[in-house]
Amino acid sequence: MNKKRWIILFFIVSIIVGIGIYYYVTNQNNNENNYKAEKTSSKNQTEENKTSEEKNKEEEKKQPQYKEEQVATFSTKIYSNDSARQNNIRITCNTLNGTTVETGNTFSFCNTVGQATTSKGYQKADIFDNKGRMKKGLGGGNCQISSTLYNAVLATPGLVVTERHAHSNYVPYIQKGKDAAVAYGSYDLKFRNDTGNTIKINASTDGNTITTTLISVKQV
Numbered sequence: 001m002n003k004k005r006w007i008i009l010f011f012i013v014s015i016i017v018g019i020g021i022y023y024y025v026t027n028q029n030n031n032e033n034n035y036k037a038e039k040t041s042s043k044n045q046t047e048e049n050k051t052s053e054e055k056n057k058e059e060e061k062k063q064p065q066y067k068e069e070q071v072a073t074f075s076t077k078i079y080s081n082d083s084a085r086q087n088n089i090r091i092t093c094n095t096l097n098g099t100t101v102e103t104g105n106t107f108s109f110c111n112t113v114g115q116a117t118t119s120k121g122y123q124k125a126d127i128f129d130n131k132g133r134m135k136k137g138l139g140g141g142n143c144q145i146s147s148t149l150y151n152a153v154l155a156t157p158g159l160v161v162t163e164r165h166a167h168s169n170y171v172p173y174i175q176k177g178k179d180a181a182v183a184y185g186s187y188d189l190k191f192r193n194d195t196g197n198t199i200k201i202n203a204s205t206d207g208n209t210i211t212t213t214l215i216s217v218k219q220v
Helices: 003-062 083-096 109-113 142-154
Strands: 066-077 099-101 106-108 124-128 134-138 159-163 190-193 198-205 209-219
Touching: 066 142, 083 109, 083 124, 083 142, 083 198, 083 209, 099 106, 106 109, 109 142, 142 159, 142 198, 142 209
Parallel strands: none
Antiparallel strands: 066 209, 099 198, 106 190, 124 134, 159 190, 198 209
């Protein structure tokens, strides 16, 4: 092989090596740039997440915080095992449970519970008419719940009873003068909340007793 061919071969090899070096260096730079970009993106995402968390914490701090405190509770014994009465009591307790009365507002048992209808699941059970005669009526048993609530209200300072009616006959679950008869459209139990705080009503039954508990909800 003469000198000229050696020079041409050397030149070709040099070009090939140069191209290889170029692509190697370029690839390394690209990898490094991609790594830096990913690192920067990850850092930015972390900072964004951190900022988002901080914002959420700040928003939580801005939200009003409340403290609940039990102020009164009262229970009455259920003397009847009548399934219709038990059914009505469960429905009304579930409807009443969790009701809140803002300070300055007046609570109405009838407006809160509503009219007893078959569409709501109510059945006919023993009730008294206005002459003290026992008969069957939708929502029989509701008066025991209103009476139980009435006594919890009486034990809570700042709750002012504005309407209450006695039964037209003796009821076995509460002493005389402590009952509160209700009949949608005629007799109601009402009280005004002058406590300065929201009052929450919890009502429940286990089939043997009815319990109403009054909770004071204070902003802290």
